[in-house]
Amino acid sequence: MTNRFSPVANMSVWAVLLMCVLWGEGVHSARAQSPSAAPDKVVVLTFDDSVKSHFTVVRPILKKYGFQATFFITEGFDFADNKTDYMTWEEIAKLHQDGFEIGNHTRDHLAVTAENLDRLEEQVRAINARCREHGVPQPVSFAYPGNRFVLEALPILKKLGIQFARRGGAPEYDYKTGGGSAYEPGFDHPLLIPTAGDARPDWSLDDFIKAVSMAELGSIAVLQFHGVPDRAHPWVHTAPEQFEAYMKYLAVNDYHVIAVRDLHKYIDAARPPRDPMGVIKDRQQALAKHRGRENFRRPADEKELRYWLENMVWRHGFSPAEIRQATGLSREEVGAALKRWDIRRETRPPRDENAPLLVLPYPGGRHPRIGFLEGAIRPQRETKFSVFPPWSSGEYFVVDVPEAIWVVIENKRNLLYLAHTHIPTLWDKKGASLEPLEWRRGAAGQLSIERVLPNKVAFGAKIRPGQDAVYMEMWLKNGSSHMLSGMRVQNCVMLKAAPEFAAATNENKILQPPYAACKSTDGRRWVITAWTNCQRAWAIRLARVCTATRNSPIARPEKRGGCEVGFPFMRVTISRRNCAASTPPAGATKAVSNCSIRETKQNTHGGKKLMIESNATLYARLGGYDAIAAVADNLISRLTADAQLGRFWRHRGDDGLQREKQLLIDFLCASAGGPLFYTGRDMSMTHRGMGISADDWRIFIGHVRATLEQFEVPATEKEEVIGFIETTKAEIVEE
Numbered sequence: 229m230t231n232r233f234s235p236v237a238n239m240s241v242w243a244v245l246l247m248c249v250l251w252g253e254g255v256h257s258a259r260a261q262s263p264s265a266a267p268d269k270v271v272v273l274t275f276d277d278s279v280k281s282h283f284t285v286v287r288p289i290l291k292k293y294g295f296q297a298t299f300f301i302t303e304g305f306d307f308a309d310n311k312t313d314y315m316t317w318e319e320i321a322k323l324h325q326d327g328f329e330i331g332n333h334t335r336d337h338l339a340v341t342a343e344n345l346d347r348l349e350e351q352v353r354a355i356n357a358r359c360r361e362h363g364v365p366q367p368v369s370f371a372y373p374g375n376r377f378v379l380e381a382l383p384i385l386k387k388l389g390i391q392f393a394r395r396g397g398a399p400e401y402d403y404k405t406g407g408g409s410a411y412e413p414g415f416d417h418p419l420l421i422p423t424a425g426d427a428r429p430d431w432s433l434d435d436f437i438k439a440v441s442m443a444e445l446g447s448i449a450v451l452q453f454h455g456v457p458d459r460a461h462p463w464v465h466t467a468p469e470q471f472e473a474y475m476k477y478l479a480v481n482d483y484h485v486i487a488v489r490d491l492h493k494y495i496d497a498a499r500p501p502r503d504p505m506g507v508i509k510d511r512q513q514a515l516a517k518h519r520g521r522e523n524f525r526r527p528a529d530e531k532e533l534r535y536w537l538e539n540m541v542w543r544h545g546f547s548p549a550e551i552r553q554a555t556g557l558s559r560e561e562v563g564a565a566l567k568r569w570d571i572r573r574e575t576r577p578p579r580d581e582n583a584p585l586l587v588l589p590y591p592g593g594r595h596p597r598i599g600f601l602e603g604a605i606r607p608q609r610e611t612k613f614s615v616f617p618p619w620s621s622g623e624y625f626v627v628d629v630p631e632a633i634w635v636v637i638e639n640k641r642n643l644l645y646l647a648h649t650h651i652p653t654l655w656d657k658k659g660a661s662l663e664p665l666e667w668r669r670g671a672a673g674q675l676s677i678e679r680v681l682p683n684k685v686a687f688g689a690k691i692r693p694g695q696d697a698v699y700m701e702m703w704l705k706n707g708s709s710h711m712l713s714g715m716r717v718q719n720c721v722m723l724k725a726a727p728e729f730a731a732a733t734n735e736n737k738i739l740q741p742p743y744a745a746c747k748s749t750d751g752r753r754w755v756i757t758a759w760t761n762c763q764r765a766w767a768i769r770l771a772r773v774c775t776a777t778r779n780s781p782i783a784r785p786e787k788r789g790g791c792e793v794g795f796p797f798m799r800v801t802i803s804r805r806n807c808a809a810s811t812p813p814a815g816a817t818k819a820v821s822n823c824s825i826r827e828t829k830q831n832t833h834g835g836k837k838l839m840i841e842s843n844a845t846l847y848a849r850l851g852g853y854d855a856i857a858a859v860a861d862n863l864i865s866r867l868t869a870d871a872q873l874g875r876f877w878r879h880r881g882d883d884g885l886q887r888e889k890q891l892l893i894d895f896l897c898a899s900a901g902g903p904l905f906y907t908g909r910d911m912s913m914t915h916r917g918m919g920i921s922a923d924d925w926r927i928f929i930g931h932v933r934a935t936l937e938q939f940e941v942p943a944t945e946k947e948e949v950i951g952f953i954e955t956t957k958a959e960i961v962e963e
């Protein structure tokens with residue numbers, strides 16, 4: 229059975245993000261232990277190949293400046309016999325005693341290639357054994373000899389207790405230049421840490437400065453040196469006076485100089501990138517296209533600059549480095565602007581306790597994800613907004629609406645839109661780029677956005693903050709010449725910035741379409757998302773909850789279709805909170821704030837079930853399911869018997885009527901806040917093309933009134949039911 233709709237029909241998907249504030253007494257959970265973003269000017273010094281001058285020249289200079297460093301030890305070359313050019317193990321042990329890190333560089337300086345893989349373990353263990361003999365702890369850092377690596381080495385190194393492995397500047401940069409990339413924690417695999425600069429004899433101080441100045445905006449510059457001087461390997465030699473000048477530069481300019489092992493502060497070891505080559509490929513693509521990899525949006529004018537600075541500092545708590553990442557402004561520009569308007573954490577205007585939830589566009593810059601960062605190397609900010617819960621000033625949830633849209637066009641599944649980068653979209657494949665957009669900001673905190681894709685398919689989202697819930701509507705219009713089918717939209721809530729919710733587990737989540745919910749560590753608070761037409765709800769261990777909604781085909785414009793007839797006056801509802809209406813009816817707010825949530829064991833499947841219960845719902849006040857079923861029964865009889873409205877049911881069999889009655893019951897229960905949710909189609913889709921007139925509507929409302937009166941429903945409840953039904957009128961009645 230195919231549904232076809234007129235070209236103006238919207239695929240309208242609704243959702244609500246509920247912030248259930250179940251106040252506990254003095255509940256404060258500890259912030260999750262997470263690595264902090266690296267400040268600017270963090271530099272890692274590494275010295276390869278056990279060169280004698282590491283002990284004689286480098287050691288005293290580093291000690292003078294109080295710098296940390298890692299010495300990568302190999303017994304390769306003529307280490308065994310040539311004690312003029314290579315250190316003794318006693319000297320190596322002394323470096324350890326001085327507080328420097330000793331790393332593993334394989335016994336024979338063996339290149340980590342596919343052919344050599346079976347020898348890697350033995351090579352690493354041999355150096356480990358020598359360390360043990362000389363009272364040096366087992367190395368946790370490794371450097372690839374000759375800077376060559378293969379991905380198959382990663383599990384072997386991990387098994388051997390290696391936590392960090394440094395590579396060279398290749399494959400992004402040619403070995404010859406000694407150039408490289410800054411290490412980007414979260415994007416670069418900790419076993420493939422790139423070298424920012426590999427010192428060469430012809431380097432000037434400017435080359436050195438170029439490498440270390442990459443240590444900003446969360447990136448860390450890892451430097452690679454060989455001998456100072458290096459008589460045995462002249463192609464990687466550094467003159468002592470040159471080295472002294474480099475180190476002086478670091479000291480004078482307040483660089484924080486650490487060893488490789490100290491990177492643990494900036495790395496979430498539990499969440500290495502799934503694709504170790506992800507960021508490497510991204511750099512290669514950027515280099516090939518001569519474009520930058522930054523992802524900032526420069527504010528258009530002073531007014532915008534001020535708006536975004538307030539957003540970033542007061543609400544998202546961004547540091548100046550994060551502001552620079554989001555705006556592309558210089559340190560000086562950011563500093564001056566913050567000063568001009570006195571924007572500091574301390575000058576943040578307080579939020580009124582009774583104000584609606586605060587919803588703001590997400591500024592970008594700081595990555596909203598935990599883990600799998602390489603799946604969203606440059607996340608697009610225009611589909612993202614943050615919801616700030618009432619219980620804290622620092623926490624927020626980032627919602628991506630939509631994160632992705634898939635459709636089938638001419639029997640082919642296409643990724644029509646993706647808010648990030650790791651899968652090529654239809655447009656990427658065609659070489660078309662989508663211009664950056666921004667949320668339109670409404671006066672009452674609403675946000676809206678609309679994007680028209682190159683094939684004239686348009687989609688958008690509208691966000692409206694409510695007291696305890698955020699109402700979201702996504703729509704899609706087909707202006708293309710193709711029938712769109714198999715539509716699937718994925719939306720996500722990212723929990724990273726709300727540590728009480730960000731545990732990497734599914735234990736704190738309930739995934740029961742249409743709900744994807746997550747509870748706080750103390751179990752007293754919930755964030756619940758629910759979407760209409762929800763097909764799937766899932767969680768990603770990396771603190772995201774996602775939902776996918778599915779929709780019926782949308783006809784191409786010239787095919788003005790008829791419409792499958794459903795039961796009139798239905799509307800997709802999301803939860804029992806009456807929140808599907810474009811304006812939540814009176815009482816919805818109350819219902820939410822009085823809600824309680826509990827998990828129950830579902831006997832049949834053994835799974836957990838989410839019960840959202842409220843003592844104050846209209847559902848409860850109407851008398852629950854049985855009462856509503858009786859009301860529906862009564863109403864259907866009136867409608868089918870009506871001289872004017874009866875035409876809608878004339879050709880329906882008993883089965884059809886039964887189904888419609890059940891849908892009506894579900895609809896009424898759901899919209900009155902009952903524990904059922906409506907699984908029928910969207911109101912406007914259901915009724916488009918039926919020719920329901922304003923007069924039909926008037927008669928219908930008359931029957932609703934009569935039914936409610938027959939059941940002696942009290943005036944307040946009666947007006948709530950009618951008030952809610954009236955909100956659906958615009959989508960049902962055709963002019």
Ligand SMILES: [Zn+2]
Pocket residue numbers: 276277333337372373374
């Ligand atoms: Zn080496």
